[in-house]
Amino acid sequence: MTASGLSRRGLIASAGAGAAVALAGAGAMAATGRAQAAADAEPLLHTVPFHGDRQAGITTAAQDRLHFAAFDLLASATRDDLVGLLQDWTAAAARMTQGLGAGPVGPLTGNYDAPPDDTGEAIGLDPANLTITFGFGPTLFRDAAGTDRFGLAGRQPAALTRLPHFPGDALVASASDGDLCVQACSDDPQVAVHAIRNLTRIAFGRAAIRWSQLGFGRTSSTARDQVTPRNLFGFKDGTASLRAEDTAGIDAHVWTAPSGNPGTAWLDGGSYLVARKIAMHIETWDRGSLREQEQIIGRTKAEGAPLSGGGEFTAADFGLAGRGGAPLIDPHSHLAMAHPDQNHGVQLLRRGYNYVDGSNQLGRLSAGLFFIAFVTDPTTHYIPMQTALAANDLLSEYLQHVGSGLWAVPPGVREGQFVGQALFT
């Protein structure tokens, strides 16, 4: 086999899969050590830089598909194991996001009698803007019994605690919490699955998956030129979500501020990842009238415009009254309840995904929204809003939060460093 052979197949594969362009076979490149891509006719890899001041996968234009995983360290794992895992994960993520194999050799190992250091299902696939984003959960610092397993208790930021129980929560352990989280996003689901699968393999003997979640369609836009997608209620979602181009908004609402505390300075310039698995009662929703659905959301279904008028991005006018004097936008609509005006100016950078996990025993689809938001501080930017929404949002009747997690997301990784390195120094 030659690398150019793989490359040509990759070209055809990507075209068949509906991707715009194609690439050289990443595994073959790693195995042969030659950058064959340059020798091919216009191969283009869709890659997002891994190294930088911030981790990728936060303000990166939201990719179409998600594989999210929460990991727990094994009971036997030491601080050295944790550091080694983060070093290994960093190296693998730096490679995979650039279209290379998970390990230095790749899926087609030079040693025929050893297991390959990449599992191979992404051979020939474009990374399709793969990003891999890491977070540290509260239990990494102090476990449920309060034990400081890794000598990190003194480094735990005050805001990094388990999210409170909100009214209506029906959380299950198999979709909640975890010592570590990894968010893999790509426009090709096979690439995202490959990333989580190989990181899981690398973690063997040190950490294991606690739970994981696939998302098939993005429900947020994080760049201004992305069209607003629709959630499983059929409405546009994330219209008011922060966009990467709003750098002042991102600075104010996404990145952590300097803590002024040497113990927690490792998180300066990072963020917090809030994940909520929100089951949607779609069968009930589907029986509501269009009028009722729009009243609950506060926007039109077609355009996503506020019921006070205009287009999707027109500012809502909460004072505008209709016939009979009632406000056109119900004050308990989702739009009103989640609006910055009702939440001390808080804005969220959302990166959620629609999910379907088969069906339940009632013959209903187990479907909903896997909500992800990156926030500067969960105590100001998520907890108060969700407390209000859970109590008064008209939409709550159609939702059930079944999973929950909060992780601190360290700042970006520079060449030669590993993710979260400042936490261990």
Added chain:
Amino acid sequence: MTASGLSRRGLIASAGAGAAVALAGAGAMAATGRAQAAADAEPLLHTVPFHGDRQAGITTAAQDRLHFAAFDLLASATRDDLVGLLQDWTAAAARMTQGLGAGPVGPLTGNYDAPPDDTGEAIGLDPANLTITFGFGPTLFRDAAGTDRFGLAGRQPAALTRLPHFPGDALVASASDGDLCVQACSDDPQVAVHAIRNLTRIAFGRAAIRWSQLGFGRTSSTARDQVTPRNLFGFKDGTASLRAEDTAGIDAHVWTAPSGNPGTAWLDGGSYLVARKIAMHIETWDRGSLREQEQIIGRTKAEGAPLSGGGEFTAADFGLAGRGGAPLIDPHSHLAMAHPDQNHGVQLLRRGYNYVDGSNQLGRLSAGLFFIAFVTDPTTHYIPMQTALAANDLLSEYLQHVGSGLWAVPPGVREGQFVGQALFT
């Protein structure tokens, strides 16, 4: 909102999602009754015709994503309910596959005080080659207790019985069987989910989902110009699968032959759909050497070439011996065991998908292959082969079949008819 407004957004949305081209807003088209697409600059809907001699989704070039669902009729359902359901499903499938809403009005109903007759999450999306394929299970003719609920017992083809228990099977009811099945395939997963969700809604009061399965990546090619994809063992899958261009092979191995029996003639020119949910022990597999992996499969991992030499599509030479006299292709390799030479010349048209259903309580990914094959007769074309594979295929050690189903797939639907209509006349 104007239809052209939706159309422009659709254009951007599709480009952002990596699709090659875009479309007019299907919901808007339905709501306004105007074929706005024609008025836009080069909008292209990727549609597969619904009507024809055969159902679409069999020899159609395999799409990238799958949502498969098995349904059971409710205990209260009558023969008229069943006929009505098939009529309604046929009409909805004919519309959705052409980019229209599930119902005649669409997601943006003219009656503001009624529920929309489409759930809306596919507004503005290209159908992306959506096909919807229907099958009838053995329990539709005679339920588990032997009861002929719908007066169809006399019309049951002899081959349409529950698949036998194969060695190693660990089947669960929540992934097996069902009175009816629906296979929705599209290059956009949101479109496939939308189709199943709306058919489920239409079935309300007559049938409910028994189980459903998402597949994120195709593992088969059904057209010659499709690149062979990789399964979660990292190997190319379906190299030897039948392709649509081999019309003689398709005629011999896929379509049912005339039964010569008026009672079962309704299935003439149809097919049988075999579904098997195959969990893969990927963690165990990943610890095998490349040599061992290739021996088990019988092909190289890089190219997918038989170990007897050549390229992916070179014929295997099972007699060719290597050093020491042992055959280069192990006679118990998957290639050898599944080869037509070992199976009375049988070939399969495969349309399987990789799946990941989160993770299990051991911290392992619940992952594998959702196998689908369309065969002329399961008693000649699947059961003997799987009996041999289950007993002797080296690959069996890494697999566990957890779901199983067999459905008769009626021939295609002509305009004005409904799927399976000949069964009821």
